[in-house]
Amino acid sequence: MSSESSEQVFRLRAAASGRESIAPVTEGVVYRDAETGEELEPVAEVLPLASSASSLPRTPENLRVCRRCGQFTARDLPVCEFCGLPA
Numbered sequence: 443m444s445s446e447s448s449e450q451v452f453r454l455r456a457a458a459s460g461r462e463s464i465a466p467v468t469e470g471v472v473y474r475d476a477e478t479g480e481e482l483e484p485v486a487e488v489l490p491l492a493s494s495a496s497s498l499p500r501t502p503e504n505l506r507v508c509r510r511c512g513q514f515t516a517r518d519l520p521v522c523e524f525c526g527l528p529a
């Protein structure tokens with residue numbers, strides 16, 4: 443249960459400045475920006491999800507095929523990383 447692969451990684455954001463950080467989150471712990479001291483709040487889970495069998499972000503289950511350029515691009519990006527087409 444506490445193995446490395448089951449730790450969910452989150453994107454953390456400071457509300458005022460918009461500064462972001464990526465880290466595994468432990469419930470009940472307050473995270474602060476190292477430079478500004480602002481409290482960072484989890485805003486999104488980062489792929490691969492903790493429940494994923496693989497910890498590699500580039501495994502097929504974490505990619506989709508862009509319908510315009512046909513490239514494999516990450517599912518957690520809002521646009522295709524190659525041609526910019528929105529998901």
Ligand SMILES: [Zn+2]
Pocket residue numbers: 508509510511512513522523524525526527
């Ligand atoms: Zn594309």
